[in-house]
Amino acid sequence: MNKSQISNTTAQKAEFLIRENIRGFDLSLKTTWGLFSYQKIDPGTKLLAENIIVKPGKKCLDLGCGYGVLGVVMAKLSAGQVWFIDRDVVALEYAKINCAHNNIEDFKVIASNGFESAGDEKFDLIVSNLPTHTANDMIEWLISESEKHLNPGGELWVVTVNALKQFMESGLKKTFGNYELVIKNSTHAVAKSRKTG
Template sequence: MTPPSRSDTERAALDERVAAYRRDTEFDATVRAQALRFRATWGLFSPREIDEGTSMLLDAIEVGPDDDCFDLGCGYGAIGLTLARLAPGGETWMGDRDFVAVEYARANAERNAITNARALLSNGFDAVPADQRFDVVASNLPAKVGNESLTLLIADAYAHLNPGGHLYVVTISGMRRFIERTFDEVFGNYEKAKQGRQHTVALAVREPSS
């Protein structure tokens, strides 16, 4: 019997790897004492575990049991579903412009029997009703969308926050000065809530009188 050529062997290995990439990833995570199970897919951000920046963000967020929350750019729902668990008396919205992300976030809510969370296809806040208000908005902001888009997201977050509401974002630390400047321009305040080696969590508050 003729042994397989190297090209046949390499092709078989490639086929096996591609088949593995087609299968969903699945993992367990405990965040803020909340045990959650996530299913994701390649192409979504950090599909095998909750990334360091998101973990920092979730550790820093202060949320009340009845708060209404918005997870901006939800991915498969790591932030939003944690907030929904921490605020069982409120409603958490999860928005993403990627329909694949929305489907996985919705499925992960069902997988974890979380009934006070909803996922919607939305480019930023575009699909959120103009009169909808939240107590907490949280996001792991991607650097690659550009400063113009980030400014729009921050301004829209302000518009959708209740007086006294909080915006929490995590970014790579190289964006800290931009976030500080934009928070000051939009909200009139900025606080560095948490600092890591590579990421910074920032907080802005919509003042009750604004």
């Protein structure tokens, strides 16, 4: 059974250290006050991290990365270059710290609202813990933009709370024309869609 251990590492900076074993990797993740799920890895993020399939050498994106849990896991699973995108510059700073802390070398960190600063970059795998406290049209936009930024055959993997499962399913089917429920537990659902064209 995996256990999170949290300790206050620097009182002045109000930093926290989360230690978690995911997929056989002992991760050490620094966080700070104000970041999403700063005291322990969010259950949805953890469910996605425990189930994503990463093909060796593929270019991956952690969209809305926070302090970088999903991107770090993808890198550990033999991904090629991993990109981290978030609009929160503090979260991005901790994503950088966590890459260094977990010996991740081939990564790029971009401050961006969705894909606005990503240019024409294409990815083989995009993962995201879709925001639950945002407008539905924002989620639809993120799904649509993800499809545009995938290489043919690339996949979008998302996790959301069960209350949004039907909305997520319809959004993925509308954009990609396909949808697969990967896993569902009592609180969250992980799904994926593949870009076919």
